[in-house]
Amino acid sequence: MDEVSFFSVLEKQYNSQLPFVVYSRPINNLVKCWLQKDDTLHTTETYTESGFVFAPFDIRNESVLLPENDCELYTLEANTLKVEEKISDFEATETQKNAHIDLVSKGIAAIKKGELKKVVLSRIETKDLRSADPLSIFKKLYNKYKNAMVYCWYHPKVGLWLGATPELLFQVEGKQLTTISLAGTQPYKRVSKVTWTNKEIEEQQIVTDYIAHQIEPFSKPINISDVETIRAGSLLHLKSRITGLINDTAELKSIIQALHPTPAVCGFPKQDAKDFILKNENYNREFYTGFLGEINLKHAKTRNKNRRNIENNAYTVVKKQSNFYVNLRCLQLKDHKALIYVGGGITKDSVAKKEWEETINKTKTIGNVLE
Numbered sequence: 001m002d003e004v005s006f007f008s009v010l011e012k013q014y015n016s017q018l019p020f021v022v023y024s025r026p027i028n029n030l031v032k033c034w035l036q037k038d039d040t041l042h043t044t045e046t047y048t049e050s051g052f053v054f055a056p057f058d059i060r061n062e063s064v065l066l067p068e069n070d071c072e073l074y075t076l077e078a079n080t081l082k083v084e085e086k087i088s089d090f091e092a093t094e095t096q097k098n099a100h101i102d103l104v105s106k107g108i109a110a111i112k113k114g115e116l117k118k119v120v121l122s123r124i125e126t127k128d129l130r131s132a133d134p135l136s137i138f139k140k141l142y143n144k145y146k147n148a149m150v151y152c153w154y155h156p157k158v159g160l161w162l163g164a165t166p167e168l169l170f171q172v173e174g175k176q177l178t179t180i181s182l183a184g185t186q187p188y189k190r191v192s193k194v195t196w197t198n199k200e201i202e203e204q205q206i207v208t209d210y211i212a213h214q215i216e217p218f219s220k221p222i223n224i225s226d227v228e229t230i231r232a233g234s235l236l237h238l239k240s241r242i243t244g245l246i247n248d249t250a251e252l253k254s255i256i257q258a259l260h261p262t263p264a265v266c267g268f269p270k271q272d273a274k275d276f277i278l279k280n281e282n283y284n285r286e287f288y289t290g291f292l293g294e295i296n297l298k299h300a301k302t303r304n305k306n307r308r309n310i311e312n313n314a315y316t317v318v319k320k321q322s323n324f325y326v327n328l329r330c331l332q333l334k335d336h337k338a339l340i341y342v343g344g345g346i347t348k349d350s351v352a353k354k355e356w357e358e359t360i361n362k363t364k365t366i367g368n369v370l371e
């Protein structure tokens, strides 16, 4: 399917108020879309169905599913998508600044009292839009962020979300489990040598240790890569890659429950951090810091048993694959407004004003493509 037909099918779907998702994973130049045939709100509790899942931060609320069997799927291959690149600046207000600094200060105080070790605190930044065409925003995100999972998700009974997230929650392909620990943030400044403070190194280590501990019951042996610096748009983060082989009895739901939400977006210890967030953030995160992605898709790979006799020995392995990304650097489109969701990890060494600046820098990822 060519680009014009691909996006006109999507536009028709949106204008008919029918659910869809259009997305591209960081691994290739494929843009995929799933169009649900009616507007039924499907949810999943078991995570055994196949389709595309959109799950909230607070998993006690419903995870929305676009079931594979109720959807039409299209794929487009493209390096860049055609779109007019108009953008404009926006500024945060002082009220929001003071409210966020107060919230972060509360977090630091709780950590110093020993109630928690790390908590991720966030806020919403609202921007009035001149143009609120979700598909143009999607195209701009796709052109700008090749290393991100870029998506636009819509359900008439839930809302419209867009994002460009650098963070994999986890991926399972057959028995192979891959996840990452991503934390620590600084602006990207085009220098070759990047230095990190103890605050960020410790913050990321908390995430790595937690993930390794949580997947231990399902997966052995666990390999943890060295920590590296990665770029996500105008930001840098610390990242480790964690892999393992899951055992036969491990269910997808148990892995989700073990990992989501990680200390990268919630904090540590998990329940205390979550309680602190729900009590103090003063707004509903909804799907921000939830997760999204393909669930239980069958993926066929052709292999050759014997390289000398390729024709006769080719065989196909069908593996089930799920890949979930953490819903970050995202916004919700509502009544011609963009609600941009941003947060950052707080530890004992955090400085409230710097955390405020970090959220400003994070709004730019998605704010940079809005008009």
Ligand SMILES: C=C(O[C@@H]1C=C(C(=O)O)C=C[C@H]1O)C(=O)O
Binding pocket: 120, 122, 167, 182, 183, 184, 185, 237, 264, 265, 328, 329, 341, 342, 343, 344, 345, 346, 362
């Ligand atoms: C919470 C966010 O990002 C997370 C928090 C980070 C941090 O505290 O340094 C870094 C990457 C993400 O894991 C966000 O972008 O809103």
